[in-house]
Amino acid sequence: GQQLNQSPQSMFIQEGEDVSMNCTSSSIFNTWLWYKQDPGEGPVLLIALYKAGELTSNGRLTAQFGITRKDSFLNISASIPSDVGIYFCAGQVGGANNLFFGTGTRLTVIP
Amino acid sequence: NAGVTQTPKFQVLKTGQSMTLQCAQDMNHNSMYWYRQDPGMGLRLIYYSASEGTTDKGEVPNGYNVSRLNKREFSLRLESAAPSQTSVYFCASSEGLAGYGYTFGSGTRLTVV
Numbered sequence: 001g002q003q004l005n006q007s008p009q010s011m012f013i014q015e016g017e018d019v020s021m022n023c024t025s026s027s028i029f030n031t032w033l034w035y036k037q038d039p040g041e042g043p044v045l046l047i048a049l050y051k052a053g054e055l056t057s058n059g060r061l062t063a064q065f066g067i068t069r070k071d072s073f074l075n076i077s078a079s080i081p082s083d084v085g086i087y088f089c090a091g092q093v094g095g096a097n098n099l100f101f102g103t104g105t106r107l108t109v110i111p
Numbered sequence: 112n113a114g115v116t117q118t119p120k121f122q123v124l125k126t127g128q129s130m131t132l133q134c135a136q137d138m139n140h141n142s143m144y145w146y147r148q149d150p151g152m153g154l155r156l157i158y159y160s161a162s163e164g165t166t167d168k169g170e171v172p173n174g175y176n177v178s179r180l181n182k183r184e185f186s187l188r189l190e191s192a193a194p195s196q197t198s199v200y201f202c203a204s205s206e207g208l209a210g211y212g213y214t215f216g217s218g219t220r221l222t223v224v
Binding site for chain 1: 115142144146151152153154155156159161167169201203210211212213214215216217218
């Protein structure tokens with residue numbers, strides 16, 4: 001399967017700080033998506049990106065589709081305690097009918 | 112609330128036992144998926160069904176079978192459970208193309224002893 005590498009694996013930040021994480025692939029993806037998983041729940045879609053270079057925001061979250069189409073970035077501004085969770089990137093290759101997921105970035109926000 | 116419903120939420124099996132994980136969605140989605148989540152490995156695709164009546168293998172299908180019973184329901188069966196199948200299992204659905212994103216269920220935590 002496709003390898004999606006996320007970094008960092010985990011982050012501990014103070015409430016109010018900004019957060020950056022990224023996802024890289026050895027393959028070109030047509031679509032990049034970012035999900036958040038709360039403890040005991042399934043992942044929930046945050047942002048979807050469909051064009052190289054695209055920058056999309058959802059509230060305090062901003063994600064970018066890398067120009068090479070092999071990477072994507074997620075930024076969270078002014079973090080709050082409810083941002084705690086695991087963030088996953090996911091990508092779609094060509095016309096495939098399934099997504100490949102990264103290994104996740106675990107975010108801890110210290111009040 | 113509308114969405115994807117998985118049952119059971121928790122299950123403990125002995126090695127060699129069989130069981131079926133159930134999944135149902137009420138969003139009239141065409142495609143359904145089964146993923147497993149293991150620590151440090153993200154989500155890996157087991158099987159998927161692009162539409163009613165079709166199923167295809169994903170990245171890690173060995174030891175599993177699936178049935179797309181109708182448009183709403185997609186079940187995952189373990190015929191002879193092994194400790195390596197201890198995991199959290201997620202069902203997901205999408206309206207059509209995977210690139211528009213999935214809606215996930217809340218998962219089934221399975222332990223095989």
